Amino acid sequence: MSSPSPAVSQAKQALGARLRAIREAAGLTGRDLAARAGWHSSKVSRIEHGRQLPSEADITAWCFHCGASEQAADLVASLRTIDEMYVEWRRLQRTGLQRLQKAAIPLYERTSYLRIYEPSLVPGLFQTREYALALMQAVVAFRGIPDDSAQAVEARLHRQAIFHAGGRRCAVIVEEAALRARIGGVETMAGQLGHLLAAASRSNVSLGVIPALGDRVMWPTNGFWIFDEERVLVETLSAELTITPPQEIALYAKAFAELAQLAVYGAAARTLITAAIAALDT
Numbered sequence: 284m285s286s287p288s289p290a291v292s293q294a295k296q297a298l299g300a301r302l303r304a305i306r307e308a309a310g311l312t313g314r315d316l317a318a319r320a321g322w323h324s325s326k327v328s329r330i331e332h333g334r335q336l337p338s339e340a341d342i343t344a345w346c347f348h349c350g351a352s353e354q355a356a357d358l359v360a361s362l363r364t365i366d367e368m369y370v371e372w373r374r375l376q377r378t379g380l381q382r383l384q385k386a387a388i389p390l391y392e393r394t395s396y397l398r399i400y401e402p403s404l405v406p407g408l409f410q411t412r413e414y415a416l417a418l419m420q421a422v423v424a425f426r427g428i429p430d431d432s433a434q435a436v437e438a439r440l441h442r443q444a445i446f447h448a449g450g451r452r453c454a455v456i457v458e459e460a461a462l463r464a465r466i467g468g469v470e471t472m473a474g475q476l477g478h479l480l481a482a483a484s485r486s487n488v489s490l491g492v493i494p495a496l497g498d499r500v501m502w503p504t505n506g507f508w509i510f511d512e513e514r515v516l517v518e519t520l521s522a523e524l525t526i527t528p529p530q531e532i533a534l535y536a537k538a539f540a541e542l543a544q545l546a547v548y549g550a551a552a553r554t555l556i557t558a559a560i561a562a563l564d565t
Contacts, residue, residue, distance in 0.1 A: 291368050292333060293531075294368060294531075295333035295336055296332070297361075298333070298337075298362065302330060302345055305346065305349045305351045305354060308349070309349035309350055313328055313331070314327075319348040338362075339362060342359050342362060343355050367527070368525050370523050370525065377428065378429060378431075379423075379429040379430065380419055380423065380428070380432060381434040383435070384435050384438035384439050384442060387442065388441070388445060391445055391446045394446075394510045395511060397454070397508065397510060398453075399454070400455075400457075400504075400507055401457050401458070401461055402458045402505070402506055403458065403460055403461050404461050406455055406457070406506075408443055408446060408453065409455070409478065409479055410475065412436055413471045413474060413475070415439050416433065417466050417467025417468070418466050420432045447487075452488075453487065453489070454489040454543070455488065455489070455490050455491070456492075456539070456542050457490075457493070458492075458495070458503055459492055459494050459555055459559075460495060462479075462492065462555060462559035463559055463562065465563075469563045472563055473563055480553060480557070483553065483556075490548065491547065492546055492548075492555045493542065493546045493547075494547060494555065500544075501538060504538065507538075507539075512532060513527070514527045515531070
């Protein structure tokens with residue numbers, strides 16, 4: 284498994300460090316443990332340094348040979364968390380996009396406070412039907428997957444309705460570039476930006492826009508969604524990361540707070556949105 288983000292690499296290294304501590308506490312060298320488990324002599328080193336992710340069977344054997352079988356269950360749970368952090372888009376989308384949209388519904392149902400940062404697109408919770416369809420059709424074409432974009436859009440709109448009807452709160456920050464990226468053409472963008480203006484007036488929504496011009500103390504990064512304090516989802520070109528360790532969630536919360544300081548709100552945010560609408564005619 285390649286690691287597309289520091290979060291995944293750090294989690295692998297942390298698991299390796301815990302396993303190394305168990306081996307050292309047992310008084311075994313890496314070569315000793317490899318011989319007992321019937322592994323190549325370099326396998327222990329690769330796991331301990333985070334260069335190879337162990338299997339559940341590897342962890343069970345490691346703990347058994349180190350006389351620490353009682354720790355195996357906790358370590359396996361950590362391994363499963365790492366597995367969840369990196370999920371290849373092609374595996375998620377192999378049958379199209381609808382299944383991916385529906386799979387997230389339970390997470391939205393149990394979330395009371397959602398923080399969203401998007402650098403280049405209007406977030407899915409605030410997309411119009413036309414904008415979402417244009418975006419999903421582009422994804423289908425790029426990835427060469429079955430085209431169920433129309434059904435996926437309906438699932439996305441259903442997800443929107445569930446979240447917005449539940450009295451939940453949402454703080455969303457977008458870069459000004461997200462207002463200017465023309466998805467689906469002028470008419471689609473005009474409708475989308477008008478819809479975003481309306482969404483910003485909701486009492487349970489805080490919308491901030493980071494102006495393109497101005498000094499920054501926090502750089503643009505991949506889009507991320509923070510669901511309460513439960514998990515963070517990060518979308519990259521090749522993968523969706525699910526981040527659950529509390530210290531990692533805190534890091535994203537800190538980044539969100541820094542980005543929020545750069546954003547403008549209220550009338551100033553509406554001015555940037557209306558300016559983007561006016562620019563559609565140029």
